[in-house]
Every structure is written in structure tokens, then in C-alpha cells.
Amino acid sequence: MKIVIDDVNKTLEVADKERKSKLDLYGPEAYSLIAELWMKTSWNQKYPYTFTWMGRPIIQHPEDMLRLQEVIYHLKPDVIVETGVAHGGSLIFYASLMKFMGYGEKVIGVDVEIRRSNREAIESHELSSIITLIEGDSVSSETLACVSAEIPPGSKVLVILDSDHSYAHVMKELIAYAPLVSLNSYIVSTDGIMREVADAPRGKPGWVHDNPANAAEDFSKNNPQFVIEAPAWKFNESNLSKNLTAWPSAWLKRVYK
Numbered sequence: 001m002k003i004v005i006d007d008v009n010k011t012l013e014v015a016d017k018e019r020k021s022k023l024d025l026y027g028p029e030a031y032s033l034i035a036e037l038w039m040k041t042s043w044n045q046k047y048p049y050t051f052t053w054m055g056r057p058i059i060q061h062p063e064d065m066l067r068l069q070e071v072i073y074h075l076k077p078d079v080i081v082e083t084g085v086a087h088g089g090s091l092i093f094y095a096s097l098m099k100f101m102g103y104g105e106k107v108i109g110v111d112v113e114i115r116r117s118n119r120e121a122i123e124s125h126e127l128s129s130i131i132t133l134i135e136g137d138s139v140s141s142e143t144l145a146c147v148s149a150e151i152p153p154g155s156k157v158l159v160i161l162d163s164d165h166s167y168a169h170v171m172k173e174l175i176a177y178a179p180l181v182s183l184n185s186y187i188v189s190t191d192g193i194m195r196e197v198a199d200a201p202r203g204k205p206g207w208v209h210d211n212p213a214n215a216a217e218d219f220s221k222n223n224p225q226f227v228i229e230a231p232a233w234k235f236n237e238s239n240l241s242k243n244l245t246a247w248p249s250a251w252l253k254r255v256y257k
């Protein structure tokens, strides 16, 4: 796709195989094209690697964290399970919401390797009492047994998958963790942006197929109790309706048990 932005005449020209049009630079179509391109280029510039939450690095686009916050506030999960801990910022983010809401029992973080400095920082954090760390391959039977043992019976559970983002691994995680997810809650298959950035300088051509979004879409086809459904916005005084997100096709909602 070729995009030409003319900030003097306030137009955006777009040309690809299907179309050639000149758009109002400040109109909704131009906004969509610029937003999609911004997601790609910000990913390529490692923009998500620039934030901390209450002192810990959190490797996410803030847009996704704000949307996730809306879900956590309204869903009020008892337990949040996340695969992929890294520096712990996302675990601290969920724990802080639980603490502020005065609702929620624990956040369980699973990682194949929790570096000593990260573990020490998470375990000495003021929110550490809400967080349980489990070290191990997220799809090993030992790890799954540890995760299950940490979830009190009857808990409302939300699961976020943010570990190895290959199609094969995410599919294994979806199969292993989906049974933990409560009715009307979600299992979130993050970072499907890999599919969109396959042609970016830091991307890989194989990501067109090998990505978490494809895994989530295929999983939902074979598991109709889960539908791909991005949570509805709770507030919208704009004419927009689409998330600016690194998580396309991520939100798998459990619609029946």
C-alpha cells in the first residue's frame, strides 16, 4: 500500500491493488489508515518497551492496558492468570487494580525463566502479597498442576497469554488454560500484531501465519464455547469504534460452559 500525506492540503492519498483514493486527512478513513500504520511503526520502534507500572517495566502498548483495565474493573475477577512475566509490570498492573477496587484474590504469573532480579523486585514490591509466581514452561503438566492448585474452587478467572507467541505454543496454551476460564470471562491471546508487522523491519515473513491471532481464530472455530469478541467500549463520545491495538483477534470470551 502506498500512502501520501499532504499536511498542507490536508489530504491523504492511498493506493493499493484495489483502490486509489484521495481522502480528507482528518476524516475517519484516513484516521484508520494512519492508526494502523502507527501501530506497526510504534511496534517496530519498540514503543511498548518504554513504560513502567508502579516501578516495574510493562511491555505493552498502553492502549491495550487501558482496555484491559476496563474489563478487569467491570468483570471483577477473583483470580487473574498470566503466562509471560518478564519484569513483572503487567502482574503489578493487575494487582494494583485489585487493590484499588478492593476486589480480587490473586494474580498468578507463569514464566519459563524468572530472572533473579525480576523475582526479587516483584517479591519485594508493595503489591507482592497478591502475586504468586510459578516458574516453568506454561504448558507443562507440572506447571498446569501448580496453577490449578493456586485457584480456589468457584473463582472467577481471567487468563492472559503473553509468553511464547508462536502459533503452536499459543494453541497449546489455549487448550490447556481455556478450561480455567469462567463464564463471561476471557482468555486473551495477546500480540497478534505479529501478523500485521510480518513485513516490518523487525518482523519475520513467517509471522503472517505463525502468530497468536491465527491461533485464537482457529481455537474459536473448534471450541464454540469461546467467541472472538473484543469487549465493548464503556464510554464513547467519538465516532470511532475500533481498538487501537497490538492484540487483534485476542479476546476469546467464554459464552457457555
Ligand SMILES: C[S@@+](CC[C@H](N)C(=O)[O-])C[C@H]1O[C@@H](n2cnc3c(N)ncnc32)[C@H](O)[C@@H]1O
Binding pocket: 057, 058, 059, 060, 082, 083, 084, 085, 086, 087, 088, 089, 090, 110, 111, 112, 113, 136, 137, 138, 139, 162, 163, 164, 169
Ligand atoms: C513478552 S514477555 C512478557 C511481558 C509481560 N507480560 C509484560 O506485559 O510486561 C514474554 C515472557 O514469556 C516468557 N516465556 C517464553 N516462553 C515461555 C514458555 N514456554 N512458558 C512460560 N513462559 C515463557 C519469557 O521468558 C518472557 O519473560
